[in-house]
Amino acid sequence: SQQGEEDPQALSIQEGENATMNCSYKTSINNLQWYRQNSGRGLVHLILIRSNEREKHSGRLRVTLDTSKKSSSLLITASRAADTASYFCATEANQAGTALIFGKGTTLSVSS
Amino acid sequence: GAVVSQHPSWVICKSGTSVKIECRSLDFQATTMFWYRQFPKQSLMLMATSNEGSKATYEQGVEKDKFLINHASLTLSTLTVTSAHPEDSSFYICSAFRGRADEQFFGPGTRLTVL
Numbered sequence: 001s002q003q004g005e006e007d008p009q010a011l012s013i014q015e016g017e018n019a020t021m022n023c024s025y026k027t028s029i030n031n032l033q034w035y036r037q038n039s040g041r042g043l044v045h046l047i048l049i050r051s052n053e054r055e056k057h058s059g060r061l062r063v064t065l066d067t068s069k070k071s072s073s074l075l076i077t078a079s080r081a082a083d084t085a086s087y088f089c090a091t092e093a094n095q096a097g098t099a100l101i102f103g104k105g106t107t108l109s110v111s112s
Numbered sequence: 113g114a115v116v117s118q119h120p121s122w123v124i125c126k127s128g129t130s131v132k133i134e135c136r137s138l139d140f141q142a143t144t145m146f147w148y149r150q151f152p153k154q155s156l157m158l159m160a161t162s163n164e165g166s167k168a169t170y171e172q173g174v175e176k177d178k179f180l181i182n183h184a185s186l187t188l189s190t191l192t193v194t195s196a197h198p199e200d201s202s203f204y205i206c207s208a209f210r211g212r213a214d215e216q217f218f219g220p221g222t223r224l225t226v227l
Contacts, residue, residue, distance in 0.1 A: 030213050030214070031213070031214055040203075040223070041220075041221075042205065042218065042219070042220035042221040043156075043205065043218045043221075045218070048214060050214070088155060088156070090156075092213065092214070092216070096209075096212060096213035096214075097143070097144050097209050097211075099146045099158045099161055099207075100146075100158075100207065100216060101158065102148075102155045102156045102157075103155065104154075104155045105155050
């Protein structure tokens, strides 16, 4: 099963621009995580935000979480060609040890 | 720490054969491991939850007789795709739960191609 939609499904920008991706989910969560996946490769963990947090930063990444709207956003600032990848949000339910449920993902293309 | 490995990283097999994929937690004990499948240009879909010493729990629509899961120790879970067919070609990824909230770690994935 999947939690919900990611928006947009695909995003094309120029180097230096910011990229914003949104994620919605359906159930109560313990945390929400963002992953990157280059074509044909494994997952790279980017950032985790807990349900009691509203915003978190890591380098060029900024994640927000609105539990009342069951939504999250990932902002990548000053994008680079190397940021080209698919980005997925994943939620861990309230009970620790349950599987992560992934969104459908956003494919980001950054051109130089 | 918290490294999860998968073996093999890729495999090509003939239709009708069985393929075993291993998922290992290298530096921690994992009471629970999860198996996901990812078709091209799609997201990860949970296939099953594997608990050490007990039968796996499969998600709806996943054939348990086709995808055999064994979690014989706290560091190893195996997924065997039996009588593989071309439609089973996919990217299989495992994750391991270290015991506390926020602590699930993913393996690098196994790409299966069935000819």
